Amino acid sequence: MISGDYGNDLIFSDKPASEWALGYPLGNGRTGAMVKGKVKAERIALNHDLLWRRFMDRPEKKTAALLPEVRRLCAQGRWDEAQDLFLTRVPETGHALYINPFVPFCDLGLFLHHKGGEITNYRRQLDMKRAVVTVEYDAGQRHYRREYFCSFPAGLFFVRVTCSAMGCLGGEVSLSRLPDPDCEITGCSSPGLILLEGLFEEGVRFAARARVYQKGGRLTNGIRTYQPPPGKIPPPDTGGIVFDFRDETQKFEPCGVSTCFDAADEVLIAVALATDDEADCPPEALCDRKIEALGDVFPDTQALLEQHAADHGQFYGRAGLFIGGGSVGETADTLVERAAAGDVDNALYGLLYHMSRYLAIAAGRPQLRGGAPKSPINLQGLWNQDRRPAWDCDYHLDLNLQMSYWGLDAANLGDLMEPLTAWIRRLLPQARACAADIHGCGGILLPATCDNKTPGNIDNIGYCFTAAAAWLAQVLWIHYDYSRDETFLKNDLYGFLKEIAAFYDDFLILDDKGRLVTCPSCSPEMGIMGRTKWSVLSSASSMDLELIREVYEHLLEASARLGVDAGLQASWSQTLAKLPLPPISAEHGLEEWLEPHEPYDPGHRHRSHLVGIVPGGRITPEDTPEYAQAVRKALEYRLAEGAGSSASFSCVTDAMIFARLYDAPAALEQLRQTVERHVMENLLTAICDWRGRGESLAWFNGRKVFQIEAGLGLGCAIAEMLLQSRRGVIRLLPALPGEWKDGSFFGLCAAGGFEAAAKWAGGKLEQAKIISKFGGPCRVMPFRAEWPLTVWLEGAKIRADVSGGVLSFETKAGGRYTLRPAENGENR
Template structure:
């Protein structure tokens, strides 16, 4: 494999500061996030702390839910949708109906002082993805100024370094605030070198955000709530923040952390930050070679050029690495999971509350975690699932009279599992926890760590037990959920009545099958729970199979209802294709054709109009191994649903499109869900030359692939454990294998079986001049 060259540096680069939030640079260390604007005269960092949410925990369960459940079910089965939905809106809706919402920490403002006649020239700003550092440089008069800004995981702080190429040139005033200073509880200067901002968030967490400064030379003082530095040679600023969600005394904790950080030499902080970050980021690299028609370093210009129809093969590769950067920045061990906006929210009442939306969006955030070699970043999600389980038990019992544990389509910092909102098409869907628990199984499949599986399996079992109790047996013998919805779509009955509440939506049966199979495999692996596993085997046989409707499409509901919104953003009934494993071209050819028709119908009627929906479509086409359609939707994601700073645009900003998009790019290059490591399953013509290093396959295998002229040249596999591995390459060429004991076994023209040793690289070479 080729080494990374300096001219392929992973960076976002601009020749002007951000004029709006959607142009700023995101930085983060899991707990602390900031958007860096980079104005030469007036810098702004918009700040977040992951546990700063409005309000505290509550029991919102509707006490009348269980009593009215039989009647709601009866009305649904009788086709009286309006009556069922009216009763559900009264009896199933939580009290109050909304969960808690995420709020910003605030802003840091730095106002710089220059001589009046100094013109700002030679401005540049970059986000260096290889080091997770923002760099800003410009000239004011004859003086060259530089800023370096990063969010350090080891130091638990955001660090700003201000320098100039002449002595005594650093002069500024610093101030902190929340929402134009409207939402500040308490703020004060401290010890002549700090600003402390603290308060309580709507009766929930107590918080503290702190700025501490250490100048080199010059003078520093505080006046009111301002910190003033004059004529310094350089300055180090450190931002820390916490809440009593983790620390009983947030101010003492933030202050102690800031003191620790500023006591360290800046270069030591930078070195520990980059070393920690690169341990994750450097595992994987993607290069797509080819000259763009118009060379342009400015990232926003590259995006505009692609919108104008010019090819830029390197931009999807940059987007891929940017997505990995964002996951590292927003989800680290010890932090909360990435929410709807990652860790970057500017609004006191954000869109959709910036919570954890678990009917697709939170799950999509973690699709790239395993395949893109960021397994540690998955852990905050597992901790949230663990906290949801006890709350979900109460939801299952109080609302539905069931054992096990359940959650609906949203949760929050307090792991709330009661229904969210009074929005008929989404609120009454009780499979959020069931889907989330599949991430536990995914993590095991990629890592094969039984020590992880032992505590994970009981959580999976809780979600499965709920479904066993919740499902109803139809006269046909099939088991279905009821009430439920197909998120977030509407259908029409033959009698003309429209509605959303239903029994047995396709997605529910697909999730149930996937979860039951995962629990079976986990239980058999751990050699436990035989009675429960027997119940699962019995129930799996009664789950409805995917069905093909009158348009040749995969049915979204158990019955072939008429769909109201043909271009709907949710394509829930293709769960079995992705992220599920029940539909695949060879295994289920008829269902694969129906899945294709489903995608075509959605796109023909304007589907994919939100960023996350388009990202899911990329993954669907990749699983169908349609390289050109997958690429067309990657291009559409970049040109129609990507902001100037490459963040995803729903609109407004949601981070799930970034994460779903890079998962789709990875699926185009490597798949392993069919117990086979499939090399380049959906490589488009636009990416005819390139290489990827460090992707992960299920079974615990790290994979590098290089290709030229659209054909694989070499793959390097490094398994964590000794074992048998199936390798597939669709090009019918002779493959030779190095680094294994014994001869590979050819299973068919495109599939090999090899015996590989733990930690030993297995090299697979393609010989295009020697066809089979």
Template structure:
């Protein structure tokens, strides 16, 4: 790798949030603006959410279920939807609570600065944001990173000016807060969160309020800083800023904490003292030198990030393009410049963002990872289970970040607890389920207001379970499968068994059912509705979960009777259909779509992330998937394009996937909504628009699928290589079964592959129409050449 690869860089400070550079250690997040006179660093903490645990189940919902099913059987879709939206949603007006921004750290510098030589960058190899200010005698270098080892953000300032550094340090927050100094010259900000409630003046709107009667239940937080310096002096005031005068170098340590003590605990009475937690962290960190803090950070972070390397064009061209500012590179692609290196940067950026927002022991990455600057962010910056959260983690196993998958498993475990109550109270079913949205309190309802297309969808539990099974397939960790995954899988399958009904044609189906967020035109009234029986996604999710139970049960030799029930139900599921336009039918009938270009492609789940459809086993349905994608188009919201890249990859069409990636690199102005055309912001954040991080993660997952696939239990090399990526190499990808794979290619042809197995055994390697069985010894790499149309094992080192 050259020094310029894997870097975002710019020649002017960020003017808006979506131009700032993100840092994170899984728990704390920061957005660095790179200002000259004023440096702003916007701050987040992953447990800082509004509200507190509260039950929102609707005990009347189950009493209306039979009527809703009868109306759907009679194809009275409008009446069924009105019943669901009026009687079968949650009971509270508060619903899902929003993720909150903690505040801002400001560094205000004295003096005049040379405007020459300005550069700010984010080095993905080191997870350090650096700003270079000026040239010559007044130049400064400002470096920022967030350590997962020491749980502090480190801001390090250096200047060659003999007068030293002169600056003022302070913090603020949009949340209710107070500032105070500490005995050792530091500063601490303390505050609390509001709760979201229904606006009684506008039934369609929610507002955030500080309820004084219930203020003792609210989340409390603290953010603390400590300034360490060489030379000069530091003054602090009781409730004012910290002033630094004449320091040669300065290291500022920052940390934060909340009173969160579990999804089912009221945070205001938890007993956790955020101030004491911050004090303990800073006390330990300030005993270490800057070099020691940096070394620990690099060792920890690079152990994850450097597992995978990707180069998509000739080195000389790659180096030349990497010398161009990132925002200008995006504009170049928009004007027709071929820049595969920018695709590689986007790929590694997705990995960087997952490492930075999801570590063992932290919360799962939400709609914006951990980065949010709004009190009332888009869609509450919550957890969306009908695509977005799952897409956040599609890259975890394939791009060699299995540890970063862990927070999602914890979320699923906790969601299954609240989901048991939901299944029992609202559906009169056993097991557990989840709906479209949730929050840190593992809320399972959206409140009494909502539209069925997004508010009524009890299939999220089945989808979430896929991640537990995929983790096992990649790691072969039997203990994980038996002790953590199996009870959750079984509970979700129990709900499915109880939820399925006979469609009176000999099949089992779901009812009521939606295809997430999409609408069809009711056949008679030609009105947009969303509720029917047995959407294709519902059926695919049921089939996948029941198949997982059968396969996992055989591995573990557990619950034979339950496994047999699942196998019997699976055999009776309604078959999917191909429509009049050659597409996969999305609902239980070939309805006309209200929005033919809709961003969701839920009916194609069986192709990706599932594997019900494959090019080899189901060619007819694979062609129907292709036709469905053609009808939807290669544009869409940012995250939608991430999904489409992976779907085209599974169809072995790299050039179509490349076109979607080109559309994804559409530079979007900050603000606004567009449900048909997204892209990226100058800092490479995915633009829905507005910002949603799932598109970043989805793009990385999709690019991996172009280079390596293993969903058919073999190692398929370069299954969908775009023609524009004629030369390149990738190292460190993961395949199901426990394999690490390196691949090199030239002029569009495989030149070499290396397979490293976690355990002894055999694997099947595939390239184009060639198949090779390989004997593997744990820890011993096997080198494979493609020689005159043959796959050949060259050596086992």
């Protein structure tokens, strides 16, 4: 394949991170760490994917009996009265607890004693290829180096500290947790060992162990019994959406419990974290097991590091991307600072693609079979330092969770879908109860917000939104379409689709035109003008119509593939025949609702009505040109209303849409806007306009609030400009910008079980290679290519047919095919 070390797997800075949101993230799917790289007093915020509060269960709403009257009022256009009716049973948005929050685990403190000398030659680096953060600097004549990594094989977080001068390492290591009135922390220490245990008021227990190994020198006592960190203890929660962000202005000093080392040649810190969900033993016992597995003598640190890097590389090394014409050797800070001023360097696009895949692996990697279930990627992935983070780091099912997962198969990371699938499976019994409780229907209903164990509370927005499960099903079908995993289809996806259809079999009603529609409905989070109270309640949304159509179409296909439920196919087909398609208007293009409504915010951050093109596959320029044009008009209408209502995920979605319309300049412009407005100096994405430039939502008063879905979506958008696969056709370089004159990629995947690589120069395709995992026909639509193209297998040209700009050829399982322009004199 066209592969190799592209040399764009490193991001680095010449200064420590000034705040948590700018740190470098590490993770093994279970343990997360954010490294700021402070020289003298380093606070490493640690997380565990299973540490969520459990103070609430899903509250029953008992709104099913209201549904007939709500529908009668909606049919008469009495929207305010309909909302007033269901507001007797559900709260208004913002006035309720929705889910149990994902909370910080603890902080690892590292306080190094430098024996004089100015700090110079500082460098902080994240090697995404090896999943290692390195901090290096000189203090006087001595060179200090720290390496941080979260090892999956060992199940531990490590910090290795070395110095160029023997016997010169001295310092203190601590474990502590932020002030929290809801959590009791205890701890103790002895030379070289630190123990910390936590107990939330509802009974959630967790524990941490830190073992300090040293070569040379000695280990001594530090703080032996737990001393809380300084700072104001926040008041207990009073309910509702009350975010409690950490105050980072407080000086970080030794606290909690600690141990010290002195005159050492080398130091290794190993940290184990565990929760009461993780094993059938107390969390402290599980921590002890992990630490004891290292032994009592100084472990072979280099072997641990190489084992970790090789293990991470089996995921990360599957794909790569290089875009020529970029700068070399610049800090990420400099690249982002230039981008914020409008000068987006090509080097950033390759780095952002690799960061997208890196974050997905670090936050979403499945755990070992038979172990504790892995929580899916949450709003901040695996990282959080706040007692009540933004939206409690929940699972938002009206875009955010779906965007985090819909591009993983194309990125050659389809095996990361397993935690999402397993989480859905665990929620099904509660989702059945939701369907019956809220709307009196069979099947399943998932609310718009969930935590790792519980469907969330609903408000006046959530009451109207029924499409969360259908959107997850769309993402899972994408996974099936790429993987062709028949076991997954049979054991997971097909049953999920049937449960969703069972809900809509009961929920859909015939309107006065004989169409099956949803009522109540909404376009997620989009208010409607002319109401006495803010309201999303609407006629059937285009999003509902697109996603429900996919559910029944995929049921029919899956039923045929599996050879089951032939007797249900007629019913499903009849439902499909009565489902209307989203309407198109001359003014707005693809409309947001089946009936006319005036949007409260025409520039709204969501693009829910365009779900049929991204991430869906119904709409393509070739197959549905009228709808493709309607999508363009709808998006241009949204963008014309200004950026003040957009968020990071808005720009990313827009880039994907324009890429699927083959509009390379517009797609690149949306990527540029994402980078200019939302990418921080560590290449993580902030959801809002923290610079105060009026370019996107101005929530949080200038605070940098990291959310992961746009970062994962960025990688997907970049890949979509280079490779797409919809409706059985692989599109090569479909939205290649003129600014990306030269480049290459390898390891990108296409639906049907294909893997592709390509190289282009001067804006023209030079060569592409395709691996067929399962065999069968391959259909390729090359863009930016000199025709005719020839297809080669094992050095021999094979037959390929051309029709409508699509190159078609038969493949065998495991076959590696090369596509290139015919050379002069070659038999074409």
